[in-house]
Amino acid sequence: MIGRLKGVLLEKQPPHLLLDVQGVGYELLAPMTTFYGLPEVGAEVVLHTHFSVSENAQQLFAFINKEDRALFRQLIKVSNVGPKMALGILSGMDSSEFVRCVMSNNLNALVQVPGVGKKTAERLVVEMRDRLRDWSGAADGPVPAPVKAAVSSSxxxxxxxxxxxxxxxxxxxxxxxxxxxxxxxxxxxxxxxxxxxxxxxxxxx
CATH class of the missing domain: 1.10.8 (Helicase, Ruva Protein; domain 3)
Incomplete structure (x- = not known):
């Protein structure tokens, strides 16, 4: 089980990352909440990982902090919620926002995530509410940088x-x-x- 990687960020093309760890390039999948906290290409970064094995694929998911990884692991335990949907949920909202949606029964926000219909949103609320009741909001990784306006786009x-x-x-x-x-x-x-x-x-x- 690979739980943590420290290396040089070679590529970042959401949702894909390439990390050089002592000469070995690890291909990773990450939610947008992780991309917001990443340094520039060429910089060193520590990522917390989750290794997923299915009949059709072996995938390594990366997270900027343990809190997001913990939430990801709870999400994929929910019926009919796989890694792809969990990645989508954590791309559309950060962990604290997701917890607020569940605890306030905010189905409207959850169904905006691609692949999450009303029944899935209801299932997320029912199955995640007890698991998140004592959820800690303290992150242990870098805080995502605020969005800055720029001069131009390409x-x-x-x-x-x-x-x-x-x-x-x-x-x-x-x-x-x-x-x-x-x-x-x-x-x-x-x-x-x-x-x-x-x-x-x-x-x-």
């Missing part, structure tokens, strides 16, 4: 952000609409920030 940044949203389960039309809406209001410099703002815009107010 076609490549838009393409990277669109690809990431589609990978997370959003339809191409939905992804493009949300991204265009963000860029119409402000200039954004990084694809991670663009994705974050687009995801926020698609959540119910």
């Amino acid at each position: 076609n490549q940044m838009f393409a990277d952000a669109e690809s990431a949203l589609i990978t997370l389960g959003y339809k191409p039309v939905e992804a493009a609409k949300a991204l265009n809406a963000v860029l119409a209001e402000q200039a954004v410099e990084r694809s991670e920030d663009l994705i974050r703002l687009a995801l926020r815009s698609m959540m119910p107010k």
Whole structure:
């Protein structure tokens, strides 16, 4: 079981990461909440991991702190919630937001996550409420940096952000609409920030 990796960040294309650990390149999948806290490519980073094995794939998931990994592990225990959906949930909201949604029975926010219908949202609330009752809000990793407005954006940044949203389960039309809406209001410099703002815009107010 691989539970923690420390190495140099080689690539980050949401939701994929490539981490160099003493000459070995580890391909990782991570939620957007982790991408928000990552350093620039070429910097060293410590990631907490979860190794998932299924009939069709072996995947290594990475998280910027143990709290998000713990929540991910609780999510995949819920009936009909697999790693992909759990990754989508943690991309659309951070762990504290998810806990608030569950404890306040906020189904409207949960069904905005791709693949989460009303029945799944209800199941998440029922099965997760007791598990989260004593949930600690203290994170043990870096705090995601605030989104900063930038001077300009690029076609490549838009393409990277669109690809990431589609990978997370959003339809191409939905992804493009949300991204265009963000860029119409402000200039954004990084694809991670663009994705974050687009995801926020698609959540119910």
